[in-house]
Amino acid sequence: MSLLDGHVVVVGLGFGDEGKGAVVDALCADRPTTAVVRFNGGAQAAHNVVVNGRHHTFSQFGAGTFAGVPTHLSRFVLVEPFALAAEARQLETGGVRNPLSLLSVDGRALLTTPFHIHANRTREEARGTKRHGSCGKGIGETVWYSLLPGAVPGDVVESQEVLGTPDDAPTVADCARPSVLRRKLDALARFYAPLATPPHSVDELVALYRDFADAVRITDGALADSGRLVFEGAQGALLDQHHGFHPHTTWSTTTPHNARALLDGRPHAVLGVTRTYLTRHGAGPLPTESASVLARFPEAHNDTGEFQGAWRAGHLDAALLEYAIAACDGVDALAVTHLDATGLRVVPGDGSPAVELPDPLAWFGARLPVAVAGYGPDRAGYRVAEARSTINA
Helix, strand or coil, X not given: CECCCCEEEEEECCCCCCCHHHHHHHHHHHCCCCEEEECCCCCCCCEEEEECCEEEEECCCCCCHHHCCCEEECCCCCECHHHHHHHHHXXXXXXXXXXXXXXXXXXXXXXXXXHHHHHHHHHHHHCHHHCCCCCCCCHHHHHHHHHCCCCXXXXXXCCCCCCCCCCCCCEHHHHHCHHHHHHHHHHXXXXXXXXXXXXXXXXXXXXXXXXXXXXXXXXXXXXXXXXXXXEEEEEEHHHCCCCCCCCCCCCCCCCCHHHHHHHCCCCXXXXXXXXXXXXXXXXXXXXXXXXXXXXXXXCCCCCCECCCECEXXXXXXXXXXXXXXXXXXXXXXXXXXXXXXXXXXXXXXXXXXXXXXXXXXXXXXXXXXXEEEECCCEHHHEEECCCCCCCEC
């Protein structure tokens, strides 16, 4: 039995954009899968999948959607209903029939609202040249507000004052309870009044979120008792809130630990995804950054973001790769993407000079089994259970 036949946790080993979406799509197309479970992040995720000329950037829907696999948003996901509805419309335009019917959401998941989003963007703009590299999607605000009472971060806009400790943070389950939701949104609006003036009133939000609750299946979080589950992570281990390089991190556990908690002791394999070179979006460290790598490998689906910043690239960094694997408490196998890239170098972890990387698959395979090998943007370029390595359990 292959280690990919059971539950699989897919986690990025870089600063994000490693190719997790394409890997999840390939895993779902290769073997029967009950559901894709998102285990962290929110609307800032951007997982590109290209199948037979169809392209979609998966954000809150799982990247197994083109393969017909349902998505479950776990309690660790930050749910943004407006973005979710827009993504559903895009998927429907792309040929997915009734996408929301493929979706279930844990009622305990936090709700990202326009108040969080506008406050996030105001803070990031106020940082000027010291931006953190936020996507501007309200992720950090959603988490931070849910952790109050606590101190206001030191870099908030000077005009903001704490207007009292807010009540508990809104959740997906509250969308079906208008009186509870209104109370929480009123508190949220008062708290963020000096910083955020979103286009929707509380009454409008209550009505719109009630429509959202009617359109999706809200659950108690229990996972399917039978069938294979693929757990899809967002961002990468080097952006993790505990293991990343602050302040250029995400307010999320990007390592497999949330997935392991959801699995509750069930056997599983952890599949770490890495490119053959290193990338990141926006501000933050990139020790092997190279203008030549950036120029040689243009991105069809990654560009400069208004808040996130510019797309960057560099050579493979062995030390950072080992650090990411350690942050995950180890991985069982690798999924290596962009194997069609040539003329690459690797910076060894022992401090010695960079060396040529003529056969990336052999380099990775000498360290860990390579379970998925990606040679292009389309699913046809992804080979599951790559023969170069021994991956049978």
